[in-house]
Amino acid sequence: MADNVIEARGLLKTYGSQRAVDAIDLDIQRGEIFGLLGPNGAGKTTTILMMLGLTEISGGTVQVLGFNPVREPLEVKRRVGYLPDAVGFYDHLTAHENLAYTARLLAIPRSQSGRRIMEALESVKLADVAGKRVATFSRGMRQRLGIAEIVMKQAEVAILDEPTSGLDPHATFELLEMIRGLKRAGVAVLLSSHLLDRVQSVCDRVALFNKGKIALMGTVVQLANQVLGAGHPFLVEAQGADIAGALRGIEGVQTVVPEGEGGWRVMADRDVRAAAAQRIVSVGGSLTRLADLQPSLEEVYTRYFQEARHAA
Protein backbone atom coordinates (compact mmCIF):
# COMPACT_ATOMS: atom_id res chain seq x y z
CA MET A 1 0.00 0.00 0.00
CA ALA A 2 2.74 2.38 1.08
CA ASP A 3 3.79 3.74 -2.26
CA ASN A 4 0.83 2.94 -4.43
CA VAL A 5 -1.19 5.97 -5.42
CA ILE A 6 -3.80 3.90 -7.23
CA GLU A 7 -4.82 0.38 -6.31
CA ALA A 8 -7.50 -1.45 -8.25
CA ARG A 9 -8.63 -4.94 -7.26
CA GLY A 10 -11.02 -6.88 -9.44
CA LEU A 11 -12.33 -3.65 -10.91
CA LEU A 12 -15.40 -4.41 -12.97
CA LYS A 13 -17.67 -2.40 -15.23
CA THR A 14 -20.57 -3.96 -17.05
CA TYR A 15 -22.96 -2.46 -19.56
CA GLY A 16 -25.81 -4.93 -19.66
CA SER A 17 -24.20 -8.29 -20.25
CA GLN A 18 -21.10 -6.77 -21.79
CA ARG A 19 -18.01 -6.45 -19.64
CA ALA A 20 -16.29 -3.19 -20.57
CA VAL A 21 -13.72 -3.63 -17.83
CA ASP A 22 -13.33 -7.19 -16.70
CA ALA A 23 -12.01 -7.55 -13.16
CA ILE A 24 -8.64 -5.87 -13.52
CA ASP A 25 -5.94 -5.52 -10.90
CA LEU A 26 -3.72 -2.49 -11.22
CA ASP A 27 -1.17 -0.73 -9.03
CA ILE A 28 0.31 2.63 -9.86
CA GLN A 29 3.28 3.72 -7.81
CA ARG A 30 4.22 7.16 -6.61
CA GLY A 31 6.38 9.08 -9.07
CA GLU A 32 6.09 6.75 -12.05
CA ILE A 33 4.64 7.25 -15.50
CA PHE A 34 2.28 4.41 -16.25
CA GLY A 35 0.85 3.80 -19.69
CA LEU A 36 -2.51 2.20 -20.42
CA LEU A 37 -2.33 0.86 -23.94
CA GLY A 38 -4.79 -0.87 -26.14
CA PRO A 39 -7.12 -0.48 -29.08
CA ASN A 40 -10.13 1.80 -28.93
CA GLY A 41 -12.93 0.30 -26.90
CA ALA A 42 -10.61 -1.88 -24.82
CA GLY A 43 -11.77 -0.26 -21.59
CA LYS A 44 -9.04 2.30 -20.95
CA THR A 45 -11.26 5.37 -20.61
CA THR A 46 -13.85 3.47 -18.57
CA THR A 47 -11.12 2.42 -16.15
CA ILE A 48 -9.99 6.03 -15.83
CA LEU A 49 -13.53 7.29 -15.25
CA MET A 50 -14.06 4.73 -12.51
CA MET A 51 -10.88 5.89 -10.78
CA LEU A 52 -12.24 9.43 -10.78
CA GLY A 53 -15.68 8.43 -9.59
CA LEU A 54 -17.19 9.79 -12.81
CA THR A 55 -18.88 6.51 -13.63
CA GLU A 56 -20.33 3.87 -11.39
CA ILE A 57 -18.30 0.80 -10.49
CA SER A 58 -20.03 -2.52 -11.13
CA GLY A 59 -17.73 -4.57 -8.93
CA GLY A 60 -14.35 -4.74 -7.23
CA THR A 61 -12.62 -1.89 -5.48
CA VAL A 62 -10.37 0.98 -6.36
CA GLN A 63 -8.44 3.22 -4.01
CA VAL A 64 -6.94 6.49 -5.19
CA LEU A 65 -4.49 8.03 -2.72
CA GLY A 66 -6.23 5.99 -0.06
CA PHE A 67 -9.70 7.33 -0.92
CA ASN A 68 -12.61 5.45 -2.35
CA PRO A 69 -13.80 7.30 -5.49
CA VAL A 70 -17.34 6.01 -5.03
CA ARG A 71 -17.79 7.32 -1.52
CA GLU A 72 -15.31 10.18 -1.43
CA PRO A 73 -15.16 11.50 -4.98
CA LEU A 74 -14.53 15.05 -3.85
CA GLU A 75 -11.39 14.04 -1.94
CA VAL A 76 -10.15 12.09 -4.96
CA LYS A 77 -10.92 14.84 -7.43
CA ARG A 78 -9.27 17.45 -5.23
CA ARG A 79 -5.97 15.58 -5.51
CA VAL A 80 -6.12 14.09 -8.98
CA GLY A 81 -5.73 16.07 -12.18
CA TYR A 82 -7.60 14.79 -15.21
CA LEU A 83 -7.00 15.66 -18.83
CA PRO A 84 -9.84 14.11 -20.84
CA ASP A 85 -9.54 12.87 -24.37
CA ALA A 86 -9.84 15.96 -26.62
CA VAL A 87 -10.17 18.33 -23.70
CA GLY A 88 -12.49 21.31 -24.09
CA PHE A 89 -12.35 24.78 -22.63
CA TYR A 90 -14.80 27.64 -22.70
CA ASP A 91 -14.04 29.28 -26.03
CA HIS A 92 -15.42 32.67 -25.10
CA LEU A 93 -13.11 32.94 -22.08
CA THR A 94 -9.37 33.55 -22.07
CA ALA A 95 -6.86 30.93 -20.98
CA HIS A 96 -6.44 32.77 -17.70
CA GLU A 97 -10.19 33.01 -17.12
CA ASN A 98 -10.66 29.32 -17.82
CA LEU A 99 -8.08 28.42 -15.20
CA ALA A 100 -9.53 31.01 -12.83
CA TYR A 101 -12.87 29.20 -13.02
CA THR A 102 -11.19 25.91 -12.16
CA ALA A 103 -9.34 27.65 -9.34
CA ARG A 104 -12.65 28.83 -7.91
CA LEU A 105 -14.10 25.34 -8.19
CA LEU A 106 -11.04 24.10 -6.31
CA ALA A 107 -11.60 26.82 -3.71
CA ILE A 108 -8.04 28.11 -4.11
CA PRO A 109 -7.85 31.37 -2.14
CA ARG A 110 -8.02 34.43 -4.35
CA SER A 111 -4.69 35.68 -2.98
CA GLN A 112 -2.92 32.61 -4.35
CA SER A 113 -4.86 31.81 -7.48
CA GLY A 114 -3.46 34.59 -9.70
CA ARG A 115 0.12 33.57 -8.99
CA ARG A 116 -0.57 29.84 -9.33
CA ILE A 117 -2.36 30.34 -12.65
CA MET A 118 0.50 32.38 -14.13
CA GLU A 119 3.11 29.90 -12.88
CA ALA A 120 1.16 27.04 -14.40
CA LEU A 121 0.77 28.86 -17.72
CA GLU A 122 4.49 29.61 -17.73
CA SER A 123 5.34 25.97 -17.12
CA VAL A 124 3.50 25.00 -20.31
CA LYS A 125 4.74 28.04 -22.27
CA LEU A 126 1.34 29.66 -22.57
CA ALA A 127 2.04 32.71 -20.39
CA ASP A 128 2.23 35.05 -23.40
CA VAL A 129 -1.26 34.04 -24.59
CA ALA A 130 -2.86 34.06 -21.13
CA GLY A 131 -5.13 36.92 -22.13
CA LYS A 132 -6.19 35.40 -25.45
CA ARG A 133 -9.52 33.67 -25.89
CA VAL A 134 -9.26 29.89 -26.08
CA ALA A 135 -11.25 29.94 -29.34
CA THR A 136 -8.03 30.96 -31.09
CA PHE A 137 -6.00 28.09 -29.59
CA SER A 138 -4.71 25.11 -31.55
CA ARG A 139 -5.29 21.56 -30.42
CA GLY A 140 -1.79 21.39 -28.96
CA MET A 141 -2.27 24.60 -27.01
CA ARG A 142 -5.52 23.30 -25.54
CA GLN A 143 -3.79 20.11 -24.40
CA ARG A 144 -1.04 22.22 -22.83
CA LEU A 145 -3.68 24.33 -21.13
CA GLY A 146 -5.08 21.08 -19.76
CA ILE A 147 -1.65 20.24 -18.36
CA ALA A 148 -1.47 23.75 -16.91
CA GLU A 149 -4.71 23.07 -15.10
CA ILE A 150 -3.17 19.99 -13.49
CA VAL A 151 -0.05 21.96 -12.55
CA MET A 152 -2.16 24.73 -11.04
CA LYS A 153 -4.17 22.15 -9.12
CA GLN A 154 -0.92 20.83 -7.61
CA ALA A 155 -2.28 17.36 -8.19
CA GLU A 156 -0.55 14.33 -6.73
CA VAL A 157 -1.75 12.12 -9.57
CA ALA A 158 -2.29 13.17 -13.17
CA ILE A 159 -4.55 11.08 -15.36
CA LEU A 160 -4.17 11.85 -19.05
CA ASP A 161 -6.51 10.27 -21.57
CA GLU A 162 -4.99 10.11 -25.06
CA PRO A 163 -2.93 13.25 -24.42
CA THR A 164 -1.07 13.14 -27.72
CA SER A 165 -3.79 12.06 -30.13
CA GLY A 166 -4.29 14.47 -33.00
CA LEU A 167 -1.10 16.43 -32.33
CA ASP A 168 1.64 17.09 -34.84
CA PRO A 169 5.08 15.61 -34.04
CA HIS A 170 6.46 18.83 -32.63
CA ALA A 171 3.47 19.42 -30.39
CA THR A 172 3.63 15.77 -29.30
CA PHE A 173 7.29 16.17 -28.40
CA GLU A 174 6.56 19.29 -26.36
CA LEU A 175 3.66 17.64 -24.58
CA LEU A 176 5.71 14.58 -23.66
CA GLU A 177 8.39 16.91 -22.29
CA MET A 178 5.71 18.46 -20.08
CA ILE A 179 4.56 15.04 -18.93
CA ARG A 180 8.16 14.29 -17.94
CA GLY A 181 8.11 17.62 -16.13
CA LEU A 182 5.12 16.44 -14.11
CA LYS A 183 7.05 13.34 -13.13
CA ARG A 184 10.04 15.43 -12.07
CA ALA A 185 7.68 17.41 -9.86
CA GLY A 186 6.81 14.15 -8.09
CA VAL A 187 3.45 13.59 -9.76
CA ALA A 188 2.42 10.05 -10.60
CA VAL A 189 1.18 10.02 -14.19
CA LEU A 190 -1.29 7.58 -15.66
CA LEU A 191 -1.72 8.01 -19.38
CA SER A 192 -3.68 6.12 -21.96
CA SER A 193 -2.68 6.04 -25.57
CA HIS A 194 -2.41 4.13 -28.77
CA LEU A 195 0.57 6.13 -30.03
CA LEU A 196 3.02 3.49 -28.96
CA ASP A 197 6.44 4.78 -29.91
CA ARG A 198 5.66 8.06 -28.15
CA VAL A 199 4.41 6.31 -25.07
CA GLN A 200 7.41 4.04 -25.01
CA SER A 201 9.73 6.99 -24.65
CA VAL A 202 8.06 8.32 -21.48
CA CYS A 203 6.50 5.36 -19.70
CA ASP A 204 8.19 3.52 -16.87
CA ARG A 205 5.62 0.74 -16.98
CA VAL A 206 2.76 -0.09 -19.27
CA ALA A 207 -0.34 -2.26 -19.21
CA LEU A 208 -1.74 -3.67 -22.41
CA PHE A 209 -5.54 -3.70 -22.49
CA ASN A 210 -7.48 -6.14 -24.59
CA LYS A 211 -11.26 -6.53 -24.42
CA GLY A 212 -11.52 -5.17 -20.92
CA LYS A 213 -8.70 -7.25 -19.50
CA ILE A 214 -5.10 -6.40 -18.82
CA ALA A 215 -3.28 -8.72 -21.17
CA LEU A 216 0.24 -7.76 -20.20
CA MET A 217 1.81 -5.49 -17.64
CA GLY A 218 5.37 -4.45 -16.90
CA THR A 219 8.26 -2.50 -18.35
CA VAL A 220 8.64 -2.35 -22.11
CA VAL A 221 11.59 -4.75 -22.01
CA GLN A 222 9.66 -7.23 -19.87
CA LEU A 223 6.76 -7.09 -22.28
CA ALA A 224 9.04 -7.58 -25.25
CA ASN A 225 10.59 -10.64 -23.68
CA GLN A 226 7.18 -12.02 -22.91
CA VAL A 227 5.69 -11.48 -26.34
CA LEU A 228 8.61 -11.51 -28.75
CA GLY A 229 10.60 -14.03 -26.76
CA ALA A 230 13.93 -13.38 -25.09
CA GLY A 231 16.64 -12.85 -27.64
CA HIS A 232 18.67 -10.41 -29.63
CA PRO A 233 17.00 -9.39 -32.84
CA PHE A 234 19.02 -7.47 -35.42
CA LEU A 235 18.68 -6.33 -38.98
CA VAL A 236 21.10 -7.11 -41.80
CA GLU A 237 21.29 -5.48 -45.22
CA ALA A 238 23.77 -6.92 -47.65
CA GLN A 239 24.23 -7.84 -51.33
CA GLY A 240 25.89 -10.66 -53.20
CA ALA A 241 26.23 -14.32 -52.22
CA ASP A 242 23.73 -16.36 -50.22
CA ILE A 243 23.39 -14.08 -47.24
CA ALA A 244 20.51 -15.95 -45.65
CA GLY A 245 22.34 -19.22 -45.81
CA ALA A 246 25.46 -17.67 -44.38
CA LEU A 247 23.51 -16.15 -41.51
CA ARG A 248 21.77 -19.41 -40.71
CA GLY A 249 25.13 -21.07 -40.36
CA ILE A 250 26.15 -18.89 -37.44
CA GLU A 251 25.92 -20.54 -34.06
CA GLY A 252 23.15 -19.10 -31.91
CA VAL A 253 21.01 -17.79 -34.78
CA GLN A 254 17.44 -19.01 -34.45
CA THR A 255 15.54 -17.51 -37.35
CA VAL A 256 16.34 -15.48 -40.46
CA VAL A 257 13.39 -13.76 -42.08
CA PRO A 258 13.67 -11.67 -45.27
CA GLU A 259 12.62 -8.12 -44.71
CA GLY A 260 12.43 -5.68 -47.62
CA GLU A 261 14.85 -5.66 -50.56
CA GLY A 262 18.13 -7.27 -49.61
CA GLY A 263 17.41 -7.21 -45.91
CA TRP A 264 16.98 -9.91 -43.28
CA ARG A 265 15.71 -9.90 -39.81
CA VAL A 266 17.74 -12.19 -37.62
CA MET A 267 16.85 -13.53 -34.21
CA ALA A 268 19.62 -14.99 -32.08
CA ASP A 269 19.86 -16.17 -28.51
CA ARG A 270 22.88 -13.92 -27.86
CA ASP A 271 24.64 -10.98 -29.47
CA VAL A 272 26.14 -12.45 -32.65
CA ARG A 273 26.51 -9.28 -34.69
CA ALA A 274 30.30 -9.42 -34.87
CA ALA A 275 30.21 -13.01 -36.09
CA ALA A 276 27.53 -12.15 -38.63
CA ALA A 277 29.57 -9.29 -40.08
CA GLN A 278 32.61 -11.51 -40.34
CA ARG A 279 30.64 -14.30 -41.99
CA ILE A 280 29.01 -12.09 -44.63
CA VAL A 281 32.31 -10.57 -45.61
CA SER A 282 33.99 -14.00 -45.74
CA VAL A 283 31.36 -15.43 -48.14
CA GLY A 284 31.95 -12.44 -50.43
CA GLY A 285 28.90 -10.36 -49.59
CA SER A 286 28.99 -6.59 -49.23
CA LEU A 287 27.49 -5.59 -45.93
CA THR A 288 25.64 -2.24 -46.03
CA ARG A 289 23.81 -2.24 -42.74
CA LEU A 290 23.88 -4.11 -39.46
CA ALA A 291 21.53 -2.73 -36.83
CA ASP A 292 20.59 -3.87 -33.38
CA LEU A 293 16.82 -3.89 -32.98
CA GLN A 294 15.51 -2.45 -29.71
CA PRO A 295 12.29 -4.15 -28.78
CA SER A 296 9.65 -1.64 -29.72
CA LEU A 297 6.32 -1.41 -28.02
CA GLU A 298 4.69 -1.22 -31.40
CA GLU A 299 6.10 -4.59 -32.30
CA VAL A 300 4.98 -6.05 -29.00
CA TYR A 301 1.54 -4.59 -29.53
CA THR A 302 1.16 -5.74 -33.11
CA ARG A 303 2.50 -9.19 -32.37
CA TYR A 304 0.35 -9.60 -29.31
CA PHE A 305 -2.85 -8.69 -31.09
CA GLN A 306 -1.96 -10.87 -34.06
CA GLU A 307 -1.56 -13.79 -31.73
CA ALA A 308 -4.69 -12.91 -29.84
CA ARG A 309 -6.62 -12.87 -33.09
CA HIS A 310 -5.16 -16.18 -34.19
CA ALA A 311 -6.02 -17.70 -30.86
CA ALA A 312 -9.56 -16.47 -31.11
Added chain:
Amino acid sequence: MPRSAVRVGSPFTGLAPVFMKELSDHLSSMRMMVLTLFVIVFGALPVGFALQDLRNVVVSDPYLFLRIFTVTPERVGLSFIVALNFIIPLMAIGLGFDSVNSEFNRRTLSRVLSQPIYRDALLLGKFLGGLTTLAVALVALWLIVLGAGLLLLGLPPRGVEVARGIGFLVVAIAYGGVWLAVAMLFSVIFRSTATSALCALGLWLFFFILWPMIASAITIGFAPAQVTSIDQYVAIQELGLALQRLSPGTLFSEAVVGLLNPETRTLGFMLPMQMRGAIPEAPLPLDQSLILIWPQLTGLVAGMIVVFAVAYVVFQREEVRA
Protein backbone atom coordinates in the same frame (compact mmCIF):
# COMPACT_ATOMS: atom_id res chain seq x y z
CA MET B 1 -21.98 -0.36 -5.56
CA PRO B 2 -24.96 -0.43 -3.19
CA ARG B 3 -22.89 -1.36 -0.19
CA SER B 4 -20.99 1.92 -0.37
CA ALA B 5 -23.51 4.18 -1.98
CA VAL B 6 -23.29 6.87 0.69
CA ARG B 7 -21.29 9.77 -0.61
CA VAL B 8 -19.13 11.96 1.55
CA GLY B 9 -19.04 15.74 1.23
CA SER B 10 -21.63 18.41 0.62
CA PRO B 11 -23.52 18.28 -2.66
CA PHE B 12 -23.29 22.05 -2.77
CA THR B 13 -19.49 22.20 -2.90
CA GLY B 14 -18.66 24.46 -5.82
CA LEU B 15 -22.18 25.78 -6.24
CA ALA B 16 -21.16 29.42 -5.90
CA PRO B 17 -18.47 29.40 -8.64
CA VAL B 18 -20.80 27.62 -11.07
CA PHE B 19 -23.59 30.07 -10.30
CA MET B 20 -21.34 33.10 -10.73
CA LYS B 21 -19.92 31.80 -13.99
CA GLU B 22 -23.35 31.03 -15.44
CA LEU B 23 -24.61 34.44 -14.45
CA SER B 24 -21.68 36.29 -15.97
CA ASP B 25 -21.85 34.14 -19.11
CA HIS B 26 -25.54 34.87 -19.54
CA LEU B 27 -25.31 38.57 -18.83
CA SER B 28 -22.45 39.13 -21.23
CA SER B 29 -23.72 36.88 -23.99
CA MET B 30 -25.04 37.88 -27.38
CA ARG B 31 -28.09 35.77 -26.69
CA MET B 32 -29.01 37.95 -23.73
CA MET B 33 -28.89 41.01 -25.98
CA VAL B 34 -31.26 39.36 -28.44
CA LEU B 35 -33.62 38.35 -25.64
CA THR B 36 -33.54 41.85 -24.21
CA LEU B 37 -34.40 43.27 -27.60
CA PHE B 38 -37.20 40.79 -27.85
CA VAL B 39 -38.60 41.75 -24.47
CA ILE B 40 -38.40 45.45 -25.25
CA VAL B 41 -40.25 45.06 -28.54
CA PHE B 42 -42.97 42.80 -27.18
CA GLY B 43 -43.20 44.43 -23.75
CA ALA B 44 -42.80 48.07 -24.64
CA LEU B 45 -45.33 48.07 -27.44
CA PRO B 46 -48.40 47.15 -25.36
CA VAL B 47 -47.18 49.30 -22.47
CA GLY B 48 -46.65 52.31 -24.72
CA PHE B 49 -50.08 52.04 -26.26
CA ALA B 50 -51.69 51.28 -22.91
CA LEU B 51 -50.18 54.43 -21.48
CA GLN B 52 -51.55 56.50 -24.35
CA ASP B 53 -55.00 55.06 -23.76
CA LEU B 54 -54.78 55.59 -20.02
CA ARG B 55 -53.84 59.24 -20.37
CA ASN B 56 -57.19 59.87 -21.95
CA VAL B 57 -59.09 58.24 -19.09
CA VAL B 58 -60.72 60.82 -16.91
CA VAL B 59 -62.44 58.70 -14.27
CA SER B 60 -60.48 58.40 -11.09
CA ASP B 61 -59.21 54.87 -10.69
CA PRO B 62 -57.43 53.95 -7.44
CA TYR B 63 -55.43 51.31 -9.28
CA LEU B 64 -54.57 53.35 -12.37
CA PHE B 65 -50.97 52.27 -12.21
CA LEU B 66 -51.80 48.57 -12.34
CA ARG B 67 -53.91 49.16 -15.42
CA ILE B 68 -50.68 49.72 -17.38
CA PHE B 69 -50.07 46.02 -17.01
CA THR B 70 -53.55 44.74 -17.61
CA VAL B 71 -55.28 47.09 -20.03
CA THR B 72 -55.60 45.89 -23.60
CA PRO B 73 -54.79 48.84 -25.82
CA GLU B 74 -57.18 49.32 -28.71
CA ARG B 75 -54.48 49.55 -31.35
CA VAL B 76 -52.41 46.49 -30.37
CA GLY B 77 -54.94 44.11 -28.96
CA LEU B 78 -52.34 42.70 -26.60
CA SER B 79 -51.94 43.59 -22.95
CA PHE B 80 -48.59 43.57 -21.22
CA ILE B 81 -49.38 40.48 -19.15
CA VAL B 82 -50.57 38.53 -22.17
CA ALA B 83 -47.36 39.49 -23.95
CA LEU B 84 -45.35 38.30 -20.94
CA ASN B 85 -47.29 35.07 -20.90
CA PHE B 86 -45.49 34.01 -24.03
CA ILE B 87 -42.27 36.05 -23.78
CA ILE B 88 -41.25 34.57 -20.44
CA PRO B 89 -41.26 30.94 -21.66
CA LEU B 90 -39.35 31.98 -24.74
CA MET B 91 -36.71 33.74 -22.65
CA ALA B 92 -36.44 30.83 -20.26
CA ILE B 93 -36.08 28.34 -23.10
CA GLY B 94 -33.54 30.62 -24.74
CA LEU B 95 -31.47 30.61 -21.55
CA GLY B 96 -31.74 26.93 -20.74
CA PHE B 97 -32.03 24.83 -23.87
CA ASP B 98 -28.28 24.26 -24.22
CA SER B 99 -27.08 24.55 -20.66
CA VAL B 100 -25.92 20.96 -20.17
CA ASN B 101 -25.56 19.56 -23.67
CA SER B 102 -23.38 22.45 -24.82
CA GLU B 103 -20.94 21.62 -22.02
CA PHE B 104 -20.95 18.10 -23.29
CA ASN B 105 -20.46 19.12 -26.91
CA ARG B 106 -17.65 21.52 -26.03
CA ARG B 107 -16.11 18.65 -24.07
CA THR B 108 -15.89 20.75 -20.95
CA LEU B 109 -18.25 18.56 -18.94
CA SER B 110 -15.81 15.82 -17.99
CA ARG B 111 -13.11 18.36 -17.21
CA VAL B 112 -15.39 20.37 -14.95
CA LEU B 113 -16.75 17.24 -13.26
CA SER B 114 -13.21 16.07 -12.57
CA GLN B 115 -12.89 19.06 -10.24
CA PRO B 116 -14.07 18.58 -6.63
CA ILE B 117 -17.74 19.17 -7.36
CA TYR B 118 -20.82 16.94 -7.52
CA ARG B 119 -23.18 16.97 -10.46
CA ASP B 120 -25.80 18.36 -8.10
CA ALA B 121 -23.91 21.60 -7.75
CA LEU B 122 -23.32 21.90 -11.48
CA LEU B 123 -26.99 21.47 -12.39
CA LEU B 124 -28.32 23.59 -9.54
CA GLY B 125 -25.75 26.30 -10.21
CA LYS B 126 -26.76 26.42 -13.83
CA PHE B 127 -30.44 26.56 -12.94
CA LEU B 128 -30.01 29.30 -10.37
CA GLY B 129 -27.76 31.23 -12.74
CA GLY B 130 -30.41 31.10 -15.46
CA LEU B 131 -33.21 31.95 -13.04
CA THR B 132 -31.30 34.93 -11.69
CA THR B 133 -30.63 36.16 -15.21
CA LEU B 134 -34.32 35.86 -15.94
CA ALA B 135 -35.16 37.67 -12.72
CA VAL B 136 -32.74 40.46 -13.56
CA ALA B 137 -34.35 40.89 -16.97
CA LEU B 138 -37.87 40.87 -15.52
CA VAL B 139 -37.03 43.32 -12.76
CA ALA B 140 -35.44 45.63 -15.33
CA LEU B 141 -38.52 45.39 -17.51
CA TRP B 142 -40.75 46.03 -14.52
CA LEU B 143 -38.77 49.10 -13.53
CA ILE B 144 -38.89 50.40 -17.08
CA VAL B 145 -42.68 50.06 -17.11
CA LEU B 146 -42.88 51.76 -13.73
CA GLY B 147 -40.63 54.57 -14.92
CA ALA B 148 -42.57 55.03 -18.13
CA GLY B 149 -45.77 55.15 -16.08
CA LEU B 150 -44.33 57.81 -13.79
CA LEU B 151 -43.25 59.93 -16.70
CA LEU B 152 -46.31 59.63 -18.89
CA LEU B 153 -49.07 59.46 -16.29
CA GLY B 154 -47.42 61.98 -14.03
CA LEU B 155 -48.50 60.33 -10.79
CA PRO B 156 -46.58 58.03 -8.48
CA PRO B 157 -47.83 54.49 -7.76
CA ARG B 158 -49.30 53.91 -4.35
CA GLY B 159 -47.64 51.55 -1.91
CA VAL B 160 -50.22 48.86 -2.39
CA GLU B 161 -49.79 49.04 -6.14
CA VAL B 162 -46.04 48.55 -5.77
CA ALA B 163 -46.70 45.61 -3.42
CA ARG B 164 -49.01 44.00 -5.97
CA GLY B 165 -46.43 44.70 -8.65
CA ILE B 166 -43.78 42.90 -6.61
CA GLY B 167 -46.13 39.97 -6.17
CA PHE B 168 -46.53 39.94 -9.93
CA LEU B 169 -42.74 39.79 -10.32
CA VAL B 170 -42.52 36.79 -8.00
CA VAL B 171 -45.19 34.97 -9.99
CA ALA B 172 -43.45 35.85 -13.25
CA ILE B 173 -40.11 34.52 -11.98
CA ALA B 174 -41.74 31.28 -10.81
CA TYR B 175 -43.38 30.93 -14.22
CA GLY B 176 -40.00 31.49 -15.89
CA GLY B 177 -38.51 28.90 -13.53
CA VAL B 178 -40.92 26.24 -14.77
CA TRP B 179 -39.89 26.79 -18.38
CA LEU B 180 -36.22 27.08 -17.48
CA ALA B 181 -36.45 23.70 -15.76
CA VAL B 182 -38.21 22.26 -18.82
CA ALA B 183 -35.53 23.63 -21.13
CA MET B 184 -32.78 22.25 -18.89
CA LEU B 185 -34.49 18.87 -18.74
CA PHE B 186 -34.36 18.68 -22.53
CA SER B 187 -30.76 19.87 -22.51
CA VAL B 188 -29.93 16.95 -20.23
CA ILE B 189 -31.88 14.41 -22.28
CA PHE B 190 -30.70 15.39 -25.75
CA ARG B 191 -27.09 15.70 -26.78
CA SER B 192 -28.00 17.91 -29.71
CA THR B 193 -28.79 21.50 -28.77
CA ALA B 194 -31.05 21.89 -31.81
CA THR B 195 -33.18 18.92 -30.76
CA SER B 196 -33.52 20.14 -27.21
CA ALA B 197 -34.48 23.65 -28.37
CA LEU B 198 -37.02 22.18 -30.75
CA CYS B 199 -38.56 19.96 -28.07
CA ALA B 200 -38.78 22.78 -25.54
CA LEU B 201 -40.35 25.11 -28.09
CA GLY B 202 -42.65 22.35 -29.24
CA LEU B 203 -43.90 21.78 -25.71
CA TRP B 204 -44.40 25.51 -25.30
CA LEU B 205 -46.45 25.69 -28.51
CA PHE B 206 -48.40 22.66 -27.40
CA PHE B 207 -49.41 24.28 -24.13
CA PHE B 208 -49.99 27.63 -25.75
CA ILE B 209 -52.04 26.63 -28.77
CA LEU B 210 -53.15 23.02 -28.60
CA TRP B 211 -53.77 22.43 -24.92
CA PRO B 212 -56.78 24.78 -24.56
CA MET B 213 -58.44 22.99 -27.47
CA ILE B 214 -57.59 19.54 -26.18
CA ALA B 215 -58.77 20.44 -22.69
CA SER B 216 -62.14 21.64 -23.94
CA ALA B 217 -62.46 18.62 -26.20
CA ILE B 218 -61.87 16.30 -23.25
CA THR B 219 -64.34 18.26 -21.14
CA ILE B 220 -67.00 17.98 -23.81
CA GLY B 221 -66.27 14.30 -24.14
CA PHE B 222 -66.88 13.76 -20.44
CA ALA B 223 -69.97 15.88 -20.30
CA PRO B 224 -73.32 14.05 -20.32
CA ALA B 225 -75.59 14.68 -23.27
CA GLN B 226 -78.07 16.50 -21.09
CA VAL B 227 -77.09 18.51 -18.06
CA THR B 228 -79.75 17.87 -15.48
CA SER B 229 -78.50 19.59 -12.36
CA ILE B 230 -76.40 22.49 -11.29
CA ASP B 231 -74.01 20.09 -9.55
CA GLN B 232 -73.43 18.35 -12.85
CA TYR B 233 -72.84 21.64 -14.59
CA VAL B 234 -70.36 22.75 -11.93
CA ALA B 235 -68.53 19.43 -12.11
CA ILE B 236 -68.06 19.78 -15.86
CA GLN B 237 -66.86 23.35 -15.56
CA GLU B 238 -64.43 22.37 -12.85
CA LEU B 239 -63.03 19.52 -14.87
CA GLY B 240 -62.40 21.90 -17.75
CA LEU B 241 -60.69 24.36 -15.46
CA ALA B 242 -58.56 21.69 -13.82
CA LEU B 243 -57.35 20.51 -17.23
CA GLN B 244 -56.57 24.07 -18.32
CA ARG B 245 -54.56 24.55 -15.15
CA LEU B 246 -52.14 21.81 -16.12
CA SER B 247 -50.66 24.41 -18.42
CA PRO B 248 -48.27 26.71 -16.56
CA GLY B 249 -49.46 29.58 -18.74
CA THR B 250 -52.97 29.28 -17.27
CA LEU B 251 -51.62 29.35 -13.73
CA PHE B 252 -49.53 32.38 -14.57
CA SER B 253 -52.34 34.38 -16.12
CA GLU B 254 -54.76 33.49 -13.32
CA ALA B 255 -52.28 34.50 -10.66
CA VAL B 256 -51.39 37.70 -12.45
CA VAL B 257 -55.01 38.66 -13.00
CA GLY B 258 -55.71 38.02 -9.33
CA LEU B 259 -52.85 40.27 -8.30
CA LEU B 260 -53.11 43.08 -10.78
CA ASN B 261 -56.90 43.28 -10.97
CA PRO B 262 -57.82 43.79 -7.33
CA GLU B 263 -61.49 43.39 -8.24
CA THR B 264 -60.95 39.72 -8.98
CA ARG B 265 -62.86 37.70 -6.40
CA THR B 266 -62.37 34.24 -7.74
CA LEU B 267 -60.21 32.48 -10.26
CA GLY B 268 -62.52 29.55 -10.56
CA PHE B 269 -66.06 29.06 -11.52
CA MET B 270 -68.70 30.96 -9.62
CA LEU B 271 -72.45 30.81 -9.82
CA PRO B 272 -74.43 34.06 -9.81
CA MET B 273 -76.02 33.13 -6.52
CA GLN B 274 -72.65 32.86 -4.88
CA MET B 275 -72.06 36.47 -5.82
CA ARG B 276 -75.05 37.57 -3.83
CA GLY B 277 -74.19 40.30 -1.39
CA ALA B 278 -70.86 41.12 -3.02
CA ILE B 279 -70.23 44.71 -3.90
CA PRO B 280 -69.47 44.71 -7.61
CA GLU B 281 -66.25 46.39 -8.70
CA ALA B 282 -65.06 46.59 -5.09
CA PRO B 283 -61.35 45.74 -4.85
CA LEU B 284 -60.12 43.06 -2.50
CA PRO B 285 -57.43 43.93 0.02
CA LEU B 286 -53.92 42.71 -0.85
CA ASP B 287 -53.87 39.84 1.63
CA GLN B 288 -57.14 38.46 0.24
CA SER B 289 -55.77 38.67 -3.30
CA LEU B 290 -52.66 36.82 -2.14
CA ILE B 291 -54.77 34.06 -0.60
CA LEU B 292 -56.68 33.90 -3.87
CA ILE B 293 -53.58 33.34 -6.01
CA TRP B 294 -51.65 31.25 -3.49
CA PRO B 295 -52.60 27.88 -5.06
CA GLN B 296 -51.52 29.13 -8.48
CA LEU B 297 -48.16 30.34 -7.19
CA THR B 298 -47.61 27.12 -5.26
CA GLY B 299 -48.51 25.16 -8.38
CA LEU B 300 -45.91 27.01 -10.43
CA VAL B 301 -43.19 26.53 -7.81
CA ALA B 302 -44.09 22.87 -7.41
CA GLY B 303 -44.01 22.37 -11.19
CA MET B 304 -40.58 23.98 -11.32
CA ILE B 305 -39.27 21.72 -8.57
CA VAL B 306 -40.73 18.55 -10.09
CA VAL B 307 -39.31 19.22 -13.55
CA PHE B 308 -35.93 20.14 -12.07
CA ALA B 309 -35.95 16.94 -10.01
CA VAL B 310 -36.56 14.87 -13.15
CA ALA B 311 -33.69 16.67 -14.91
CA TYR B 312 -31.52 15.99 -11.87
CA VAL B 313 -32.27 12.27 -11.87
CA VAL B 314 -31.59 11.97 -15.59
CA PHE B 315 -28.35 13.94 -15.25
CA GLN B 316 -27.10 11.76 -12.39
CA ARG B 317 -27.48 8.65 -14.52
CA GLU B 318 -25.89 10.09 -17.62
CA GLU B 319 -22.51 8.84 -18.78
CA VAL B 320 -19.89 11.56 -18.96
CA ARG B 321 -17.99 10.10 -21.88
CA ALA B 322 -18.80 10.53 -25.52
